[in-house]
Amino acid sequence: MTGVETRSVTRDSLFLLADLRIEQASEVHRVRVRNLSDGGMMAEGSLRVQRGHRVEVELRNIGVVPGSVAWVQDNRFGIAFDQEIESQDARRPLKTHDLAAATILKPMWTHRAPPPPEPGKLRKI
Template sequence: MTGLDHRQLGRESLFLMADLRVGERQDDHRVKVRNLSAGGMMAEGSVKVMRGSQVHVNLRNVGWVDGVVAWIQDNRFGIAFVEDIDPKAAQSQVSSA
């Protein structure tokens, strides 16, 4: 083991807003997306989540993504996505038709 933190590989620091749903509840919570990768993200917000909670995140240009809360620290928490996404899509500006 090299001591390299593989979680940082392919991760982009950014600032986006997203909607988050916890479990089967239908109420949306606005969270700040602090960083994003194909396999997960770090969110910041006042919503209360527990490690292991199933969540659904609505990311711009990506849509609803299923995930699981992997860690929590203060008002920030990590989400591991069930399926990989294209993080560049979420960072693209919405085109006007």
């Protein structure tokens, strides 16, 4: 690769998580967004996609954006959006109406030790 930038659209490098669904599939995959522009994005994830796959990406403050996979290399891939977006919106903090939904905590199913027993309730064996 040369050091000359040949792309006409500026990109923002960032680290953001997004949900991605491959068209015709019900499973949603969490991917890392490595860079984002108004016309597309580079994502990284363990899912297997192929060039030409139709996808929908849910981006923070933007919503669901349809597009297609433009290239794939190892666990990274590029997505060309069907319509341009305002990519700067994804960098902004969550909108106020989204804050209430963001503060809802999902239950953690990790093991927690029970509280210690009260000494007066212990039985002698």
